[in-house]
Amino acid sequence: MTTTPTTSHWGAFRVRTAPGGAVTVEPHPADPSPSPLLGGVPGALHHPTRIARPAVRAGWLEHGPGPSSRRGAEPFVEVEWEHALDLVAAELDRVRNEFGHQAVFGGSYGWASAGRFHHAQSQLHRFLAQFGGYTGSRNSYSLGTSLVLLPHVVGDAEAVLRASSSWPTITRHTRLIVAFGGIPAKNVHVTPGGVTRHGTPGHLAALAAAGVDIALVSPLRDDLSDGPPTDWYPVAPGTDTALMLALTHTLLVEGLHDRAFLDRCTTGWDTLAGYLDGSADGIPKDADWAAPICGIAPDRIRGLARRMAATRTLVTVTWSLQRARYGEQPVWAGLALAAALGQIGLPGGGFGHGYGSMGDVGDTGSALRLPFLPQGPNPVDEFIPCARIADLLLHPGEEYDYDGTRRRYPDIRLVHWAGGNPFHHHQDLGRLRRAFARPDTVVVHEPHWTATARHADIVLPITTALEREDLGGGRRDTHLIAMHRAVAPYGEARDDHAVLAALAERLGFGAEFTEGRTPRGWLVHLYEEWADRLRADGAGDPPPFRAFWSAGEWRLPEQAAERTLFEEFRADPEGRPLATPSGRIELHSATVAALALPDCPGHPAWLDPPERLGTAAAERHPLLLVANQPATRLHSQLDVGAPSLSDKVAGREAVELHPADAAARAVGDGDLVRIFNDRGACLAGARLTDRLRPGVVRLPTGAWFDPVPGTEPPLCAHGNPNVLTADEPSSRLSQGCTGQHALVEIERWSGGEPPPVTVRHPPVLLTAPAMPAPESTP
Template identity: 65%
Template sequence: MRLRPSTSHWGAFSAGLDENGHLQVSAHPEDPAPSPLLGNLPSALTDPTRIAAPAIRRGWLERGPGPDPKRGHEDFVEVGWDEALDLLSAELLRVRSEHGNEAIYGGSYGWASAGRFHHAQSQLHRFLNAFGGFTSSRNTYSYGTSAVVLPHVVGTATDVLRNGSSWPTIVANTELLVAFGGVPEKNVFVTPGGVTRHHTPGFLAQLADRDVEVALISPLRADLPARLDVRWYPIRPATDTALMLALAHTLAVEGLHDRRFLDRYCTGYDEFERYLLGLDDGIVKDAAWASALTDIPAAEIVDLARRMAARRTFITVTWSLQRIEHGEQPVWAAIALAAMLGQIGLPGGGFGHGYGSMGDTGDTGPDFRVPYLSQGINPVKQYIPVARIADMLLRPGTRYQYDGAERTYPDIRLVYWAGGNPFHHHQDLNRLRSAFAQPDTVVVHEPFWTATARHADIVLPTTTALEREDFGCGRRDSHLIAMHRVAEPRAQARDDHTIFAGLAARLGIEETFTEGRTAREWLEHLYGSWRQHLAGKGFSVPSFPEFWEMGEYRLPNTETDRTLWADFRADPVAHRLPTPSGRIEIVSERVASFGYDDCPGHPAWLEPVEWLGGERASRFPLVLIANQPHTRLHGQLDGGAVSQAAKVAGREAVHLHPEDAGPRGIKEGDVVRIFNDRGACLAGAVLTTDLRPGVVQLPTGAWFDPAGTICVHGNPNVLTADLPSSQLSQGCTGQHVLVEMERFAGEPPGIVVNRPPAISRKRDM
């Protein structure tokens, strides 16, 4: 058996088929901590939900395009590739002619493959741009709120999210790590585009070796590895901002804040201090006030503030904290708190965002762009914040606010999705099902019968990464990996480029889309252009045949540990921030000018609807945390061995405290019903004391399997609210939701998402 190199978002590996045709996978030999998610790969090629042939929803095939509540409920008819592409090209032309290119929404949130050429989003957007453009999306579900608020506070999101302090600097210099949301080790195995060497688990271990004090502020103990001796503050969910404000209040009233730093590097502190002292609203944001909200004793809050002021302190906030109502506030408040400590720009001090949210945060690998496919220019300037897709489809023509501007939702007639699964990412899935009934046509490229494919009209089967050639490399990755084809395409599956090339030929834009190149020729061209670029910088890069034969190229080491903050601290005039003041804006006059009641001009405590202290808690007394799974990337390969092994009674596992299980008569392994006024799901109970009472944890990514308004497989997004974080960012709020839980009585419904939907075959195929 010959193992060939490849990579994935969760790690580089080699793979091959044994004598029985079974896929064998071996982690990259230089990876010090291979991801367990590699164990999901062996079954991917032959998963029973693989899509075998182009399929058309029967109602669309028989009745034609148009809004249809039967979308997601009807069977499919398999057709030949020519018929499928003919139908689709005709529909694209109709929509463009009758409604314009703005009526086409190009979904494709990404994450389909680590390959940089067969990157589904790039292929789709390149095709639609060649066709005249499309309505696009902006930002991400991951950190869409931060991406909007950070430029107002520090002038940039990229430098905070991508170029913060390195883990070696933190390990060597930090004395106290205050981790809001922890540093969840399960997430550090993933980096978009791939990762060859997973370093973060080793750096976390070094924190213990150096006796770095770690304060874990999270309802979940698992948000830092169990091997670390941490001081755990099991905070009430969604109250981190209140704790930060109380810590800041203690610094202010005890004179522990760095006034020189605040005067030289920041603007607006005096107004923020008035807020902390309650001089205008009459509410003093002290430790006693925060204790009533957070359930952390006031004395512990004061003690933590004093320890932070006395030591080199690094404050980190996970992305999860901004995926809630008013998610701008914990990010902004943490920056204000770090500024008050005066350690921003010092080695091992200051503020970080996303440590433990992605594998490349804090990494020290090479930092330059690898070969990629140009998407071209989109002539259509209409876009939506990515998490507002259901609003757009359900309320065309509605005006809404976004980052200080009034915008209008377009009237979308065709949704085209290639790569990604909105029925994983999005909230309130029953509402999303209603939204997906509105367009005239929904088109999906997919290898598997996901919920998104099942809610489409035209479904085109695509290859997996192991069935085509590509190259992959993630941000800060050490290697560019040649992704060799390991297996032949399943049934009639084609890669996205081939599908779009076929459509482009029918639409008269083939030359614009393909530029006369095959997929292999594109790989050689993109690599060759990149090689020439690096040669101009003095780097020696092997030819494409040499690279392909070797299977990888070790990227030149361009690591640097100098950050934006070090330069800014050294000279805030020469290295002024791209904010209106050139400094850190603890108070933003621009944000204040927007007049948003859900996002004022400085960090503030704003009571969310979905939290244990709110009115809804009387009906739904548990806070469900819908975090990222440790058994898969999002919903990818949910049928894989690692993901399936963690199921309980065939359903996603929900973790709850024994104090919550006992009164409800729930025992380990029971099937439970989790519900609120949006819907319900079934899950398998796991009892643990590693979370605070009143909190239950159900990860995202179980394939949505609806039976009426209930998901029988355990997808928490049937429960979450499809509401924006604020008018500023319009980010998603899917991290927390209030629920109730009960033991499911009787025989639970069977799971059907693990097999294809009803399909018939046309005789003329």
């Protein structure tokens, strides 16, 4: 049996390969809390959904490029690699010659591989930049709203997201954490690039041992583990902003706010105070006003505000809260609440964004930038906010607002996607299917037959991380990992670099793309270039590549355990100003206000979302669906792995609902149910629990989309919640994703034999005779 080191977005591990090819995995010995997702690796590696050979949609092969509503509904024809590459190269060349480089969309999302070289997004964007340019995307589904808002408020999003106060500082100094959205333990094993030592579970245990109190503000009790002392405030989903404003109002009217800090370190407090006390619009944003909106009693609101003012308090907001309509508001209002307390910049106090949303938030690992593959500049200026992909494809030429600019969607004729699964990330999948029907050609690189691969025209089989060599490590990791190849590639799968190098050769820039290096040559080059930079900066002395590769890892120098967000700014706001127009925290932004956006005013405000409990829309669909991150996979990755499969109910994704809501619908634990609204429907297995607010149901994202043929709006047989969520932007400021909430109804399945789950098997695959290469090559 051989053992090889590697890493993943869910952490470093060792791969053991038996002589017969059986694979087992074991955690890195330094990891105090290994991810349960490791158990999904062996089953997914050689699953029947692996793509063995290049395949072309039968209709595209017969009729050539053009829009088609048959994407996702036709069989595929397996072809030879050379023929597939000739087809892709010819189509890229045709589209740039006829429509320009902006007609190519370089679709990619950064979760494909933890490797620093075989990073699908970097490989694809490097290729397309050298090809002459492409339309790309900005920001992320996870943080698309905050990444646009925070620069207006504090000058730099990265300062809040990556330099947050450390867990040791919080454990030592904080007495009360008010956690809007909780600190969900299920998310802390995941970080882009991975972490070798998962520290957050231990830090949560340390909070409990230190007696730190936590106010959990979430409709889901499981958004915080049972260890720390906890008061649960089961807020109605989408109403956190109303609660935050009422808490800040209590501080204001009871004189508990820190006026000296507000005058010295913020701007716009007087404007916000006028909104809070009602002088601006006649509506005081007090506890009595907020209570019927958010479902928390007025006395509990006032009591919490007084507790916050009486002790060292950290206000933290999960990323989930900004993945909703008007998602800017809870982030901005949470920051304003922390500012009113006057504890921003004090150890253990102030504001945090993302504790429990990602494993590296608050961690104490290395702050070094790890080796990376340069993408080079994109000669094309066109881009979209990433959550606007369906609008891009459906509405070429249409104008839209984004962060104070007026932009226009280009006319996309070819989608080239490598890394990521938009049929997981995106909302309103019926609409996305219509959008994917519009381009002339869709090319997808994929290891598995995901819904995105099934909606492609040309599918190229790609290796997994265990089937190639790489360098691995994530933000605030403690180790750089030598990712050795553990198994041979599945079928005829190739890595993205090999595929793109072959396309570049056909298109006339092969030497520029590879720079004459093999993948191993790139690893040596990237590592040694990085090591030389560290030595020159006095930041570390990595061993030569050969020694590093033989050892399997190198321990990165770690930063100090104690870290406080905005500590230097607080100490000297004049000498260390923020990168905002005022140099201060902007509780009112003149820049945002000048945009006159009805869905994002110039200060945090209550904007009633179109889908929430207690509204007219809830009369037809009276349950509020929370579509949060899964505990058994990474987004849709490893959905065919053992942890994800073992968590299914009735063969489908599990939906959690309160016993009272289940009883009202004659639904029992384990029943098959239909969840529906006007956008679509899905089947799921019922799981009853009282650890959520009545009226709220939870269906995690990531079940592979499995539309039942002939259903419109679509019925997903497997339980993907994004058939139910709305494809609407958070606001015209950020154009962020709003996939966290949707109003739905649930009924016990009574339609006879339910449609089968088909996504755990490949689509129909045909074999083609040898075909000549197309003539249109440069």
